[in-house]
Amino acid sequence: MTIHAYRDVAHLDATKSLRAAAQEDRWEVHPHCSIDRDTFRLGVTAIQSDLGEGCAMQAAMVLYLQSKELSALRHFFPIIGWLDGPGRERWAHLYATYLVDFPLRIEFIDRERRPAPLAVRTMVVGQLVSCFVYRPDVLAAFRTTQPTFSICADNRTYTRVGGVGGGCYDETAHQMILEVSRLFEGYWQPTPGVSPFLHELGHMLDGAQRRLTHGHACVGELPAMDDVQRLAWQSGKRVEVQHYRRYQEVGIVVDSAPLGHPYVFQTDGEFLAGYWEMFWRNPHAFAAHSPVLYAGLVSYVEHDPRVYTTDYSGYVTGNRAFYARGERAWASQIRIS
Ligand SMILES: [Zn+2]
Numbered sequence: 001m002t003i004h005a006y007r008d009v010a011h012l013d014a015t016k017s018l019r020a021a022a023q024e025d026r027w028e029v030h031p032h033c034s035i036d037r038d039t040f041r042l043g044v045t046a047i048q049s050d051l052g053e054g055c056a057m058q059a060a061m062v063l064y065l066q067s068k069e070l071s072a073l074r075h076f077f078p079i080i081g082w083l084d085g086p087g088r089e090r091w092a093h094l095y096a097t098y099l100v101d102f103p104l105r106i107e108f109i110d111r112e113r114r115p116a117p118l119a120v121r122t123m124v125v126g127q128l129v130s131c132f133v134y135r136p137d138v139l140a141a142f143r144t145t146q147p148t149f150s151i152c153a154d155n156r157t158y159t160r161v162g163g164v165g166g167g168c169y170d171e172t173a174h175q176m177i178l179e180v181s182r183l184f185e186g187y188w189q190p191t192p193g194v195s196p197f198l199h200e201l202g203h204m205l206d207g208a209q210r211r212l213t214h215g216h217a218c219v220g221e222l223p224a225m226d227d228v229q230r231l232a233w234q235s236g237k238r239v240e241v242q243h244y245r246r247y248q249e250v251g252i253v254v255d256s257a258p259l260g261h262p263y264v265f266q267t268d269g270e271f272l273a274g275y276w277e278m279f280w281r282n283p284h285a286f287a288a289h290s291p292v293l294y295a296g297l298v299s300y301v302e303h304d305p306r307v308y309t310t311d312y313s314g315y316v317t318g319n320r321a322f323y324a325r326g327e328r329a330w331a332s333q334i335r336i337s
Contacts (some may be wrong), residue, residue, distance in 0.1 A: 003028050010060035010075035011190055014044050017059045027059065029067045039066050050117035051151050052110065058187050061119050070095070076123065076187060077130040082308035087133070094129045094136060103143050104128075108180070109161055110153035120151050125184045127197055131280070134302035138224050145208040148175040155179060167196035169203035171218060174211065176200045186312075193312045195264050198280055202273030214226045219335075220268025222276075222300060229300045236293025237271065239337050248329040257323035259316065262330035271334060282311040 001024040003229030009017050009027065017027075018041055026034040035043075043062035047055070064072035070092055074080040083091055098104060099121055106124050108116040116124070129266065132139045152158040162170065163177040170177065178196060186193040209215070209223040243258040244265045258265070278286050279297050283305040287294040298304045 001025060003034060004059075006030065006060075006063070006072075006075075007190070010058060010063070011188055012059050013188075014040075014047070014057045014059045014062040019042055027063055029063050029069045029072045033067055033069055035063065036068050039049065042066070047117075047119055051108075051119065051180055054154060056184070057119070058184060060187070061122070063183075064116060064122065073122065073126055075190075076192065077126050078309045079130045079303075079305075081194050083133070083253075088249045088272065091129055091133050094133060094139065095125055098125045098129065098139070098143075105146065105148040106151070106155070107148065108151050109157050116149070116151055120180060120183065123197070124149050124151075127195075127201070131201075131301060135224075135300070137221075141212055141223050142205065142208045145174060145211045147204055147208065148173065150175055150177045151180050151183065152177065153180060167200050167244075169200045171203075171207050171210075174204070174207050176204055191310050191312055192312060195277055195281060198277040199273045202271055202276030205270050205276070205280065206269050218269050220272040222272070225300055229296050232292055232296025232299065234336065236290050236296055237275075240271075240290060240293065241265065241332075241334055241336050244329070244332065247323060249330075250331070252326050253323050254291075257320065259286060259319065261315070261319045261322060262327075262332075265332045265334060266317065266330060268335060278315055280305055280309075282313065282316050283309065285313070285316045 004017065004021070004027045006028050010036060018037070021037055023037055025037050027040055028034045040062055044064040046065065047057050047062065050155065051057075058075065060072060060075035063265070070080060080088070080091065104125070106116040106121050107113050108120055128139065133317065150161060150162065152161060156157065158177065158179045161177060162180070167176075167178045167182055169175070182196045186195050205222050206218040206220055208219050209221050212223055222232070240258045240260065243256050244262070246254050247257060259278065260271070260274045264270045277293070287306060298319070
């Protein structure tokens with residue numbers, strides 16, 4: 001019998017993990033909890049029936065659905081492994097509140113629209129709670145704006161319901177539209193990587209802020225920032241925009257390139273979405289490059305992702321390469337002076 005250690009298998013394709021296992025094998029969730037092969041197999045079957053066979057799934061989600069142990073989600077939400085007793089209870093309480101009572105509209109669309117299965121709700125609610133575990137007030141305010149998360153079974157469905165690009169946020173409907181595979185895309189390695197969900201969430205928070213303040217248009221701001229946080233955000237952003245404008249004018253990097261890709265300098269909304277995602281995915285590089293902007297976000301969410309996560313380097317490496325090659329800058333409509 002082999003016991004498959006969580007850290008070794010959490011990121012692996014559950015179907016392949018199942019196929020490679022012997023009948024008597026077990027999968028470990030944590031030192032006091034493991035599940036057997038039949039239980040694991042039932043979990044794989046249930047997910048395929050819920051989401052369609054085309055949606056590949058990490059073993060960590062099967063372990064969570066079959067054991068209901070929150071620690072099985074630490075692969076997706078590394079903050080879980082770091083939170084202490086009261087912090088963990090706080091996470092669990094918020095998660096249960098937003099998951100069970102359906103206060104958020106999370107739908108799954110294939111041939112029809114229906115309430116999203118647990119695997120999908122877990123990814124949406126777990127990410128929201130991980131961002132705002134110390135800001136339940138922001139979560140509560142966000143909820144009052146009645147956001148809709150529309151998760152589509154495949155690309156055809158995504159296009160049919162109005163999805164464009166690799167993921168999108170419809171500001172008028174206050175609706176995120178995403179293919180289900182993209183919810184799980186960044187988790188095929190031990191450390192979480194790309195997260196279209198976090199990017200679109202940045203746009204959605206911007207949309208929530210517009211609704212909460214009765215603004216006419218999104219301006220690239222997060223809900224319920226205090227004056228000090230807003231000042232840090234604006235001054236840190238100004239420095240990044242200045243780096244970008246200098247690059248635009250000169251065509252090469254003069255003293256420093258911005259951390260973000262030219263894509264995020266197109267508008268204030270893209271800037272927020274891009275830097276919001278990088279804050280969670282490459283916090284170490286972000287903090288070293290732009291300490292004021294980073295500190296503003298740490299103050300806003302009331303915790304520092306660097307304490308529980310290592311950087312996903314994909315964005316930073318790709319962006320640095322873009323500027324180092326002297327590629328043509330994109331047009332920018334950012335209004336900060
Ligand atoms: Zn965007």
